[in-house]
Amino acid sequence: MKTVKLGSQGxxxxxxxxxxMGMSEFYGNRDDQESAATLLRALDLGVTFLDTADTYGIGDNEELIGKTLKGRRDxxxxxxxxxxxxxxxxPNKWVIDGSPEWVKQACDESLQRLGMDYIDLYYQHRVDPNVPIEETVGAMAxxxxxxxxxxxxxxEASPATIRRAHKVHPITALQTEYSLWTRDVEAEILPTTRELGIGFVPYSPLGRGFLTGTIKKEELVDTDxxxxxxxxxxxxxxxxxxxxVxxxxxxxxRKGVKPGQLALAWVLAKGEDLIPIPGTKRxxxxxxxxxxxxIQLSPEEVAELEAAVPEDAIAGTRYAEANMKFVDQTV
Known part of the structure; x- marks a missing residue:
């Protein structure tokens, strides 16, 4: 697996x-044994950029990673x-907290669950509309x-928020949803990160599995x-x-690959500053x-894919209405 620079801070x-995330919550039953095997297999394949959060499994995902990768931190x-x-x-009560006090407490608790001395990349998961971004990033600094x-x-920060944060302390990466069927970041957000030398980490690059072509409508009924x-x-x-799809x-x-692989190859073809993090527990x-x-895509193949998946043809918003207000946040 090739390595690339993430952002411009080294x-x-x-x-x-x-x-x-899906190893511990949100996508069906948990299987910690298979998830642990998947984590170890990732390292063997050179997939060493791992993404978690304190809210995934409400701490369980960090503990799983820490336990599984003990002795392989480097x-x-x-x-x-x-x-x-x-x-x-x-578990169904969510509060967004960007207060300086919580920044520091949350970090200490994550480090304890992970069993690590430091975190390589520490994100604010969602922007707190009640706390100036300068205060949050100041505490992160x-x-x-x-x-x-x-x-x-x-x-999920807006261009204006990104700029204000970057003035307080250099921001290495922005993580936001991006895939063939979620391309709104191309208008303003991606140009902003590129102007500032910030890496872009697309989450859900497979459209929460939809772009793999394996999800059947009837199978979605009565699942968690x-x-x-x-x-x-x-x-x-x-x-x-x-x-x-x-x-x-x-x-x-026609190209001899799986639909999901093609969708990922498309993200990769959009630039080396984009590092997708497809999720799986298997x-x-x-x-x-x-x-x-x-998988290498020619400019013609990229254009063909984008013509096949026009942005205005996607039906439905990416989150329910109540959650859409927390994306691309400006504070």
């Missing part, structure tokens, strides 16, 4: 990362996040000075996957989006995703 990561570039506060007593974090990142609550997976939206599948078959899919890093 971070170097694998060309593709691994999103670990092989990993680990990103975790804070700001989405939840408790196991009330203190973590860098204390040696608890090496690099800082934001997630968060996809069932996403507008793009519901009712007529699913049917309209399935037409789009069928086009991707046809192009993939070795089989990890290996498929990692192989996408070797």
């Amino acid at each position: 971070a170097v990561v694998s060309r593709m990362g691994l999103g670990c 092989e990993v570039f680990l990103a975790t996040k804070f700001a989405n506060r939840r408790t196991k007593a009330e 203190d973590l860098v000075k204390a040696g608890k974090a090496k690099y800082l990142g934001l997630s 996957s968060r996809a069932t609550r996403m507008p793009r997976f519901q009712g007529e939206n699913f049917d309209k989006n399935q037409v789009i 069928d086009r991707v599948r046809a192009i993939a078959e 070795r089989k899919y990890l290996e498929e995703n990692a192989a996408a890093a070797d």
